[in-house]
Amino acid sequence: MSIAACFRLARAGFTLDVDLALPGRGVIGIAGPSGAGKSTVLRLIAGLEQAEAGRLQVNGSRWHDGATVLPAHARPVGMVFQDARLFPHLSVRQNVAYGWQRIHPAARRVTLAQAIEAFDLGPLCERDVARLSGGERQRVALARAVAVSPQLMLLDEPLAALDATRKDEILPYLARLARDFALPVLYVSHAPDELAQLADHLVWLQDGRVRACAPAMQLFADPDSPFNQREDCAAVIPARIALHDGRDQLSQAVFDGGALWLAGLRHPPGAAVRLRIAARDVSLARGTPTHSSILNILPATVTALRPHGPWCLVALAVGAATLFARVSHRSVRELALGEGVSVYAQVKAAAMS
Amino acid sequence: MSIAACFRLARAGFTLDVDLALPGRGVIGIAGPSGAGKSTVLRLIAGLEQAEAGRLQVNGSRWHDGATVLPAHARPVGMVFQDARLFPHLSVRQNVAYGWQRIHPAARRVTLAQAIEAFDLGPLCERDVARLSGGERQRVALARAVAVSPQLMLLDEPLAALDATRKDEILPYLARLARDFALPVLYVSHAPDELAQLADHLVWLQDGRVRACAPAMQLFADPDSPFNQREDCAAVIPARIALHDGRDQLSQAVFDGGALWLAGLRHPPGAAVRLRIAARDVSLARGTPTHSSILNILPATVTALRPHGPWCLVALAVGAATLFARVSHRSVRELALGEGVSVYAQVKAAAMS
Amino acid sequence: QPPTIAAAANQQAAMQALAAAYGTRTQPAPRLVFGASGKLAAQVRSGAPFDLYCAADGAYPAQLIADGLALPPVAVFAQGRLIWWSRDRALARTPLARLDPAAIGRIAIANPRHAPYGARAEEALRRAGLWPALQSRLVIGENVGQAAHFAASGAADAALLARSQLHSAQLAGGHWSEVDPALHAPLPQACVVIRAGRAAPQARAFLAWLQGAQARRILAGHGFDAPGGETR
Amino acid sequence: MSPEDWLALRTTLTLAGVTTVLLFVAGLPLAWWLARSRSAGAVLVDALVALPLVLPPTVLGFYLLLALGPAGGIGQALQQLGLPALAFSFPGLVIASMLYSLPFMVQPLRDAFAAVPAGLLEAAATLRASPWDRFASVVLPCTRRGVISALTLTFAHTIGEFGVVLMVGGNIPGATRVLSIAIYDHVEALDYAAAHRLAGGLLLASLAMLLPIYALNRRRGLAGGAA
Amino acid sequence: MSPEDWLALRTTLTLAGVTTVLLFVAGLPLAWWLARSRSAGAVLVDALVALPLVLPPTVLGFYLLLALGPAGGIGQALQQLGLPALAFSFPGLVIASMLYSLPFMVQPLRDAFAAVPAGLLEAAATLRASPWDRFASVVLPCTRRGVISALTLTFAHTIGEFGVVLMVGGNIPGATRVLSIAIYDHVEALDYAAAHRLAGGLLLASLAMLLPIYALNRRRGLAGGAA
Numbered sequence A, B: 001m002s003i004a005a006c007f008r009l010a011r012a013g014f015t016l017d018v019d020l021a022l023p024g025r026g027v028i029g030i031a032g033p034s035g036a037g038k039s040t041v042l043r044l045i046a047g048l049e050q051a052e053a054g055r056l057q058v059n060g061s062r063w064h065d066g067a068t069v070l071p072a073h074a075r076p077v078g079m080v081f082q083d084a085r086l087f088p089h090l091s092v093r094q095n096v097a098y099g100w101q102r103i104h105p106a107a108r109r110v111t112l113a114q115a116i117e118a119f120d121l122g123p124l125c126e127r128d129v130a131r132l133s134g135g136e137r138q139r140v141a142l143a144r145a146v147a148v149s150p151q152l153m154l155l156d157e158p159l160a161a162l163d164a165t166r167k168d169e170i171l172p173y174l175a176r177l178a179r180d181f182a183l184p185v186l187y188v189s190h191a192p193d194e195l196a197q198l199a200d201h202l203v204w205l206q207d208g209r210v211r212a213c214a215p216a217m218q219l220f221a222d223p224d225s226p227f228n229q230r231e232d233c234a235a236v237i238p239a240r241i242a243l244h245d246g247r248d249q250l251s252q253a254v255f256d257g258g259a260l261w262l263a264g265l266r267h268p269p270g271a272a273v274r275l276r277i278a279a280r281d282v283s284l285a286r287g288t289p290t291h292s293s294i295l296n297i298l299p300a301t302v303t304a305l306r307p308h309g310p311w312c313l314v315a316l317a318v319g320a321a322t323l324f325a326r327v328s329h330r331s332v333r334e335l336a337l338g339e340g341v342s343v344y345a346q347v348k349a350a351a352m353s
Numbered sequence C: 001q002p003p004t005i006a007a008a009a010n011q012q013a014a015m016q017a018l019a020a021a022y023g024t025r026t027q028p029a030p031r032l033v034f035g036a037s038g039k040l041a042a043q044v045r046s047g048a049p050f051d052l053y054c055a056a057d058g059a060y061p062a063q064l065i066a067d068g069l070a071l072p073p074v075a076v077f078a079q080g081r082l083i084w085w086s087r088d089r090a091l092a093r094t095p096l097a098r099l100d101p102a103a104i105g106r107i108a109i110a111n112p113r114h115a116p117y118g119a120r121a122e123e124a125l126r127r128a129g130l131w132p133a134l135q136s137r138l139v140i141g142e143n144v145g146q147a148a149h150f151a152a153s154g155a156a157d158a159a160l161l162a163r164s165q166l167h168s169a170q171l172a173g174g175h176w177s178e179v180d181p182a183l184h185a186p187l188p189q190a191c192v193v194i195r196a197g198r199a200a201p202q203a204r205a206f207l208a209w210l211q212g213a214q215a216r217r218i219l220a221g222h223g224f225d226a227p228g229g230e231t232r
Numbered sequence D, E: 001m002s003p004e005d006w007l008a009l010r011t012t013l014t015l016a017g018v019t020t021v022l023l024f025v026a027g028l029p030l031a032w033w034l035a036r037s038r039s040a041g042a043v044l045v046d047a048l049v050a051l052p053l054v055l056p057p058t059v060l061g062f063y064l065l066l067a068l069g070p071a072g073g074i075g076q077a078l079q080q081l082g083l084p085a086l087a088f089s090f091p092g093l094v095i096a097s098m099l100y101s102l103p104f105m106v107q108p109l110r111d112a113f114a115a116v117p118a119g120l121l122e123a124a125a126t127l128r129a130s131p132w133d134r135f136a137s138v139v140l141p142c143t144r145r146g147v148i149s150a151l152t153l154t155f156a157h158t159i160g161e162f163g164v165v166l167m168v169g170g171n172i173p174g175a176t177r178v179l180s181i182a183i184y185d186h187v188e189a190l191d192y193a194a195a196h197r198l199a200g201g202l203l204l205a206s207l208a209m210l211l212p213i214y215a216l217n218r219r220r221g222l223a224g225g226a227a
């Protein structure tokens, strides 16, 4: 179960040269600056762009190998373009049904009604697509792609025009889709929170080249990965729900290094979760803090210090897990932080998702 | 200096009915769920949509009053649409120059070169617009709108397709534009951080109606405003830079309630800044915490408690300023929080921008 | 199988009457195609499926025989007459020789290049000395039928036409006079059987009938003179 | 109307129908190729397709007559095969009409096809539509106006054909005597009543045919421009 | 070529040029209105515009001669104004050509205009472009293919006009004797050599004219479809 993609393509002022080895399931986040070639990679995988040289193998099927190129319509993908590209001559329902009708009934894993329901398109069903708002168009494009029961999802910034509430509804749906159907989802996004919430694997593109390509956990844990160079860097820690406190609506999650109190989870005890702990939500102390609203205080060892402009990113070992804290240079000095120093990491319960 | 906009418009399944009184300068953020009518309001103000009944006055000029309707091309606006709408028959440079050429030379407050420079379009100038990436298209649309030296900017999710680095470049430029030219900027966005960073005034639309319309500070300070109902709610506090610590790259900002250490600011002492302090970045303690990497500890009084699902949003009076803290129900109980209770608010320096 | 007859434009009314009279239950009426004599001859050369060709002039049939496209002999079954027609009574009654060119507007004639009536009209105008003065006033119909249409519609003020066309109600509103036969060569209505025709026996039968008494009467009634040239 | 005129009407409609169907079949792939190809040869084909537009029908008629007649290349070839000559025959007329109306079919189709956004075809491809399917389910519906234009233009132009028929068709009742020629004939015979019946009838019938086509086209067509 | 044929060539080109210019001026606003209007009246106008397509030139020619002649409505009106009659005159031919070629100008323009995305016009409006300006700076360049089609079709169709001219022209050298008629004359007079000179020359000249037009159109045109 894997995806191997190797492409070379030259345009005026831009050369793409990538060789990607990706897992064959889960959400694969693709990030990078504007014009890096993210859309181009998705187009190559969908068969919409001709590489000068290329090789593409998806979960055992060769889609592109030397002169043998599977045409776009024969590739079992579901694609959402950066612009919605709805069919102007069809209604919302007909747009969603377009691809669905073209796959073998036995291959259908979602009904048309489910696809429409998942993106709350019921009330818009008979609408002319010219009369939709920006976010509505994007939801139609998503439903249309999901309805073909693809074996590979290619999503090019699918949630850019959606408000936070909608995003919170659709993101888990996409994650479920990837999990339930053991489906690889290539997900291009500029939003780090979307990627941290969804991605199992991450790719960072820049100037047509792959700058990083590794499991999401690993890249999130690496203070030098391109994903951790910005203000919003975060650690992602796999954990298991241990118990649930109904009164306070708090859950305790245990991980390889301790336990954390979490709020807002509806997972039953025993469920596996991923904790995302932003560096800015972690503060450090030398003594055990008391009388604080901070619930989670974990003993940790400093493993690395990286100056980030005015900040200092502190990597911490908490058992086998890595946490980040972003502190000021003054704190570094006052707390006398250095590699190997033992500290208490204070994590606000509120900072996990 | 003000904008008065009153519109009624009925579509199948959607009725817009708004009466807005907005300031005549600064950034006016417009938010609300998908399909709320945000784009429709911008279109009405630009003169692209005919209201059944309407009145629109912008900084003293009547644009729409009963039967008198100023045609779209006579309104001195600069508009960026949700879809880029570049002219396919023109190059990037010609697209940017299109509106610029149509205004009186005396009315030009930016040169063509400046508009191109501001959005880093130099290398793309002679490019055919069909051959641009999604983010590149959006930047061309922005430059094109800026180049007409508008007296009112209408921006419909202009940064949705841009990566964080680009956003960080363009947001301050837009803020500067609004300030330097004393220009009102209507800014539709789904991104709360963009709004908090930019907006002086905020409008929340829902189902075609105005749910909130007030100065941004006021709405950000109100625990019941629609902007503070989500996980990412934050307080925004006006302050002044007092001193700058070059070694740690920390600045101290004083506000009506105390002083805070900030990092990453390049403002000189004396400069006015807006501090944004996310509720999740504030923790509470009853005693004075010690030995913590948290630099800012402010004495505060609890003024309100609002259950937010699994969380509790705590509004705090710090002098004349309002701060928010989001804590778990357990913390509320353990710290015995209640209206009037005195606490210490711990604010991570890292949490301001 | 009925024969197809290609006939000169001026014979249109007469031929239709002849065909109607000829057609019975045992022998179907021939199919008729009309046009300028020259154009029909050109079509014969291009393989048009005609069985019989009736021109307004003897030269065209003779040339077809000479070129091996038609079978001799040439049968002249009537003589045509050129007339001077106008809505203006005085104008119509003025002999060509005494016409004042300045008093006339547009004059319609058939195309001299492939319509015999047009050629005779040109000849008459030349002999009357009117050609240089009138040449720029001429409007040229593709054939004599169209020339008549130009005049009948009122678009042209006068026309040089065939007497056989006067049968038409459209020309009834005007006046006419005979053009002096001395001003032009005669207009023998001449017929030949086409070599490539597939209904040659039927064509011959019709041709024979055409020269008979019944046909003579009909032709005379339509303004044709007898083939020998005697008047009605 | 006389039986002869009814016959002319039948001949005309048959000719227009046959020409339109044959040209549509031949024109679709040609127009698609012209719309998408960037080869230099396409320019030449473009110009050749447009030629019948620029040429008077008499030029076409003249050369067709020479080619189809017993002396012409095609005519002789047919003769040697024992086939009837094409000049002055219905099949000959169909060939002439197809040549004459070719640009009326191909040009509107080509222009409409060229205006279909490539992005829509790409989207359809990722939704499993094969090239043929894309053509049928996206290109044709999106270019409905162009297709209807091409069909009506071709049909109409064939009905209105006169010059070429006059030269290569002659005026043979039941085979090549079409309406336009019949009207001409009536006018020359000064039979204005018959000309009025035929011309006036055709005028009203045409209007009655065009009104529903345009009403339909308009009702469902204008949304495209709004997108 | 004889002096008469040169004259016919000049008459033909003048006629086509004048007709194209006049029809372009009249056709632009009409086509724009038809492309954007949703009124019921537009359907009728659509059908009336298409009428000359469906009608044989002989119908048009028949009624035009009746109308332009002294007995017809137009003819009488002109006479009362003391103006010269239009029948058998160059101005009359221009009127006939404009009627005859009307759909060739209006239909391609209308279809091209209808396909311009409304969003582009809105964007142009917010960039200070007045309706006229939008038309000139967005609609026309975006519909360049349609405009070129309309112009070439009209010009070409007027050059190719035969039936109407045959019926209303009267074959007057220098005024109404156009190329198509001249070629017909040569063919019917069996002067094949002259017919070849005229028809062949026209064929080559047309091809020489069309090639650069299509080369230009193609070079700059296909990008539109890719957008």
Ligand SMILES: Nc1ncnc2c1ncn2[C@@H]1O[C@H](COP(=O)(O)OP(=O)(O)OP(=O)(O)O)[C@@H](O)[C@H]1O
Binding pocket: A011, A012, A013, A014, A033, A034, A035, A036, A037, A038, A039, A040, A041, A082, B130, B131, B132, B133, B134, B135, B136, B161
């Ligand atoms: N059709 C095209 N022809 C030529 N160059 C193109 C074309 N489309 C995109 N490019 C260029 O190729 C490069 C990669 O484009 P791509 O669309 O893959 O970027 P991206 O990473 O998706 O950017 P964004 O985040 O802005 O969408 C860019 O430099 C862009 O300008």
Ligand SMILES: Nc1ncnc2c1ncn2[C@@H]1O[C@H](COP(=O)(O)OP(=O)(O)OP(=O)(O)O)[C@@H](O)[C@H]1O
Binding pocket: A130, A131, A132, A133, A134, A135, A136, A161, B011, B012, B013, B014, B033, B034, B035, B036, B037, B038, B039, B040, B041, B082
């Ligand atoms: N052209 C149109 N005709 C009819 N209804 C429309 C049209 N455009 C939008 N609508 C409807 O009007 C409502 C408001 O649309 P609008 O585009 O203003 O929403 P929005 O707030 O901008 O949403 P988004 O964030 O998704 O862009 C929606 O319900 C939408 O479905």
Ligand code: MOO
Binding pocket: C008, C009, C010, C011, C035, C036, C037, C038, C055, C056, C110, C114, C115, C116, C117, C118, C142, C143, C144, C145
């Ligand atoms: O051959 Mo005719 O009858 O002079 O036109």
Ligand SMILES: [Mg+2]
Binding pocket: A038, A039, A040, A082, A156, B133, B134, B135
């Ligand atoms: Mg992209």
Ligand SMILES: [Mg+2]
Binding pocket: A133, A134, A135, B038, B039, B040, B082, B156
């Ligand atoms: Mg919108």
